[in-house]
Amino acid sequence: xxxxxxxxxxxxxxxxxxxxxxxxxxxxxxxxxxxxxxxxxxxxxxxxxxxxxxxxxxxxxxxxxxxxxxxxxxxxxxxxxxxxxxxxxxxxxxxxxxxxxxxxxxxxxxxxxxxxxxxxxxxxxxxxxxxxxxxxxxxxxxxxxxxxxxxxxxxxxxxxxxxxxxxxxxxxxxxxxxxxxxxxxxxxxxxxxxxxxxxxxxxxxxxxxxxxxxxxxxxxxxxxxxxxxxxxxxxxxxxxxxxxxxxxxxxxxxxxxxxxxxxxxxxxxxxxxxxxxxxxxxxxxxxxxxxxxxxxxxxxxxxxxxxxxxxxxxxxxxxxxxxxxxxxxxxxxxxxxxxxxxxxxxxxxxxxxxxxxxxxx
Amino acid sequence: xxxxxxxxxxxxxxxxxxxxxxxxxxxxxxxxxxxxxxxxxxxxxxxxxxxxxxxxxxxxxxxxxxxxxxxxxxxxxxxxxxxxxxxxxxxxxxxxxxxxxxxxxxxxxxxxxxxxxxxxxxxxxxxxxxxxxxxxxxxxxxxxxxxxxxxxxxxxxx
Numbered sequence: 001x002x003x004x005x006x007x008x009x010x011x012x013x014x015x016x017x018x019x020x021x022x023x024x025x026x027x028x029x030x031x032x033x034x035x036x037x038x039x040x041x042x043x044x045x046x047x048x049x050x051x052x053x054x055x056x057x058x059x060x061x062x063x064x065x066x067x068x069x070x071x072x073x074x075x076x077x078x079x080x081x082x083x084x085x086x087x088x089x090x091x092x093x094x095x096x097x098x099x100x101x102x103x104x105x106x107x108x109x110x111x112x113x114x115x116x117x118x119x120x121x122x123x124x125x126x127x128x129x130x131x132x133x134x135x136x137x138x139x140x141x142x143x144x145x146x147x148x149x150x151x152x153x154x155x156x157x158x159x160x161x162x163x164x165x166x167x168x169x170x171x172x173x174x175x176x177x178x179x180x181x182x183x184x185x186x187x188x189x190x191x192x193x194x195x196x197x198x199x200x201x202x203x204x205x206x207x208x209x210x211x212x213x214x215x216x217x218x219x220x221x222x223x224x225x226x227x228x229x230x231x232x233x234x235x236x237x238x239x240x241x242x243x244x245x246x247x248x249x250x251x252x253x254x255x256x257x258x259x260x261x262x263x264x265x266x267x268x269x270x271x272x273x274x275x276x277x278x279x280x281x282x283x284x285x286x287x288x289x290x291x292x293x294x295x296x297x298x299x300x301x302x303x304x305x306x307x308x309x310x311x312x313x314x315x316x317x318x319x320x321x322x323x324x325x326x327x328x329x330x331x332x333x334x335x336x337x338x339x340x341x342x343x344x345x346x347x348x349x350x351x352x353x354x355x356x357x358x359x360x361x
Numbered sequence: 362x363x364x365x366x367x368x369x370x371x372x373x374x375x376x377x378x379x380x381x382x383x384x385x386x387x388x389x390x391x392x393x394x395x396x397x398x399x400x401x402x403x404x405x406x407x408x409x410x411x412x413x414x415x416x417x418x419x420x421x422x423x424x425x426x427x428x429x430x431x432x433x434x435x436x437x438x439x440x441x442x443x444x445x446x447x448x449x450x451x452x453x454x455x456x457x458x459x460x461x462x463x464x465x466x467x468x469x470x471x472x473x474x475x476x477x478x479x480x481x482x483x484x485x486x487x488x489x490x491x492x493x494x495x496x497x498x499x500x501x502x503x504x505x506x507x508x509x510x511x512x513x514x515x516x517x518x519x
Contacts (some may be wrong), residue, residue, distance in 0.1 A: 016495070034495065060499050063492070079496050105496045142492070158490070186490065204489070277489070295468065295491075327465050328491065332486060352465065 012050075013039060019064050019351035021330045023039065023071040026337040029073055029347050032062035032356050036075050038086070040093070041354075048356055057084050057095050064143070066110045077109035110144045110153075143189050148196045152177075156187035162201055162211075164264065177261045182209055182269075188278065188294075194285040202278035206272040208302065209290050210316065213262035267313040273300050273321075276328075284334040284344055290316070291346060292328035298322065299348060301359065324357060325350035364409055366442045369389045372418040375403070392429035393463075399425055402436060403463050405454050417441055419451060423469060424474055431467045433518045434459065438473040444479050452488040454510045460494075 011323030012277045015034030018075045022029055028051065029041040038054040067074055074086040074091040074093065087096035141157045162180040185204035192199050199211040276295025283290055290302040308315065335345035343358045363453055378396055383389045399422045403415035414420045419438050422466045426435040436455055440448040463469065471488045473481040497503050 061495060079499050105499075107492065107496075140493075158486075185486065204486075 013037065013352055015061075016351045017330065017354050018061065020333050020347040020349040020354065021067055022333050022335050023066040023067050024336060025182070026335045026345075028303050029333075029335075029356065030065050030067070031347075031349055032076055033066050034061045035063060036060060036078075037066065037242050038062055038074070041356075050096070052092050054086055054093055054095075057098055058082055060105070063105070063107050063110045075109045077107065079105040079107075081105060083109055095311060105140075107140060107142060110146050142186060143340060145190050145199075146191055148192055148194060150196065152196075154190050154192070154199060156179075156190045158186045160185055160187065160203075162187055162190060162199075164261075166261070178264050180211065180266070182262060183207070184264050185203070186277075189280050191281050191283050193283045193288065198267075198283075200281045200283060200290055202281040202292055202294070204277045206274045206276065206278060207266065208268075208273075208278065208281065208290065208316075209266050210268040210270075210290075210314075211264045212267045212313075213264055215262050223327065268316050270302060270316055273318060274298070279329060280331045282332050282334050285336060286338065287341060287344060289334075289344070291321070291332050291334065293324075293348060295328045297325050297327060297329060297350070299324050299329065299332065320359065322359075324348045324355050327351035365444070365446060368410070369410060369415050369417055369420040371412060371439050374413075374415055375422065377458075382465075383480055393434070393467075394429070395422060395427045396426055398436065398501055400472070402455055402458055404513055405451075405458060406512065408450050408454075408506065408510055414451065414455075421423070432441070432468060433470075434463065434467050435470045435472065438471050439474045439477045443477060448473065448478055448480075449484050449487055450506065450510075451496065452484060453503075454507055456488060457498065457507055458511055469514050 013031065013033035013035050017031050017033045019032045020029060027042060029048070031041065032038050036055060036058055040054070041048045041050040042051050043049075054074075054076070058076065058078040058080050060078045062076050062078050064077040065074060066253055068085075072088045073096065074088075076084045076086065078084070083099040085097045085099065086093040100133065112356055141155050143152060143156045146153055151167060155165070156162045160181065160183045162183070163176050164178040165175065166177050168175045180201075183201065183203050183205055184207075187201050187203040189203075190199055190201045197213055199213075201209045201211065227251060272357060274292065274294055274296050278292050278294035280294065281290060281292045288304060291299055292302070293299045298321055300318060302316040303319045304314045305317050306315070307313065325348065329348055332348045335347065338345050343360060345356065346359055347354070347356045349355075378400060379492065382454060384391065399420065402420050403413060405414045405420075406412075407417055407419070409422070410417065419441065420436065421439070424437040426437075427433070438451060438455060440451070443453075451486070452471050452473070456469065459467075459469045459471070472485045478484060498507070
């Protein structure tokens with residue numbers, strides 16, 4: 001069920017592919033699947049070949065992947081409620097640690113830029129248990145993303161919101177420092193741009209939104225949030241359990257608190273393009289082109305155009321769209337370190353497999 | 362446990378589909394139609410009663426929309442009572458049945474028929490969440506329940 005440029009797909013996943021992530025150098029592509037494996041791919045001449053298949057410790061769909069520490073670690077989050085950290089060794093990747101502690105499916109995982117933290121997120125319990133549905137609103141988190149330079153974490157959820165968290169130096173704890181409620185339905189994916197000044201979000205409402213961070217005292221006059229003391233108990237426990245386990249495993253974490261909190265504001269809303277839910281978004285670090293994809297099988301590329309002087313906000317134009325798959329696209333990722341600005345390498349994964357293709361920017 | 366709806370009204374069943382000579386001609390392309398979708402879902406067992414979704418009027422032929430050219434199927438269903446706690450499970454069974462039976466080119470929406478359930482929006486949101494559906498099917502207990510509902514009674518087998 002796998003298609004690569006020129007590849008014959010014989011080493012492809014045997015089930016839906018949920019996530020794709022490039023190693024920091026762009027040399028290796030990792031993919032994760034409902035077949036309970038992670039596969040590592042590399043280019044040989046024109047073909048993409050499967051270097052190795054990581055399997056064993058996890059007995060459920062592997063939903064999400066994150067590379068850490070210059071590509072020496074790969075974290076994999078599974079519906080079996082564990083997160084497995086793979087470590088690069090002399091003879092390939094070995095299971096380095098299995099993070100437990102979640103009671104339910106782990107749906108997202110992300111290494112922080114410093115490599116000191118792993119954030120994972122999980123589902124609320126018993127989602128199709130009818131009694132639970134009548135009892136209370138469910139709030140599973142769909143994805144997490146770390147700021148590229150700071151220890152600022154963003155998460156997006158089934159509860160239609162995006163939240164930001166940072167360490168609170170006064171309490172040696174984590175606090176929710178901003179909440180965005182522009183979305184009409186589940187927010188499936190969030191992604192920071194290269195310098196961390198913007199965040200893109202996509203979701204069930206078939207809309208791409210771009211947020212910008214406005215620092216305190218900004219001339220645009222965005223209101224600043226009062227320092228929130230709302231704790232996120234799930235997150236706190238999760239982070240602590242992850243940190244504890246990682247500290248035990250020689251990842252000494254140092255909290256770098258933000259001097260002050262930015263206020264994130266929606267500066268662009270792009271609707272009317274995707275006809276089904278949007279499941280993934282990624283920002284090309286070199287060209288700033290946004291790629292989005294989801295349930296309508298189509299990848300769309302957007303580029304920022306001139307900033308409007310009256311509102312000080314940019315607009316985005318659709319610069320390309322193509323059908324890379326015949327079924328739902330679950331994830332996509334621009335390859336890093338691609339010096340050719342005219343031809344950009346994009347990996348996509350879908351219910352029908354995996355694809356790597358070149359796109360003119 | 363007491364049943365929420367102990368004595369549901371039981372409805373009649375449709376006649377079997379009339380087969381035409383064309384149906385057996387491999388050179389004729391038969392697009393999917395709503396009757397074909399209905400035949401896929403009408404024998405699903407109700408989780409509570411020893412009756413099918415057709416007999417309980419939970420699924421109805423006229424509440425199925427099929428656009429073969431656009432690869433689209435929408436099945437709406439009507440819980441027997443507006444507070445039916447089994448509505449999510451019934452919806453999950455419908456979704457799984459169609460997932461297993463239809464070619465993957467189809468986009469499928471399974472929804473509560475508008476105005477027939479107290480928490481319609483929240484159930485529709487759950488049923489549209491592919492990640493939750495996938496995770497539910499990796500839950501052994503839930504998978505067993507769904508498979509039991511989807512198990513065909515002997516009388517429907519050839």
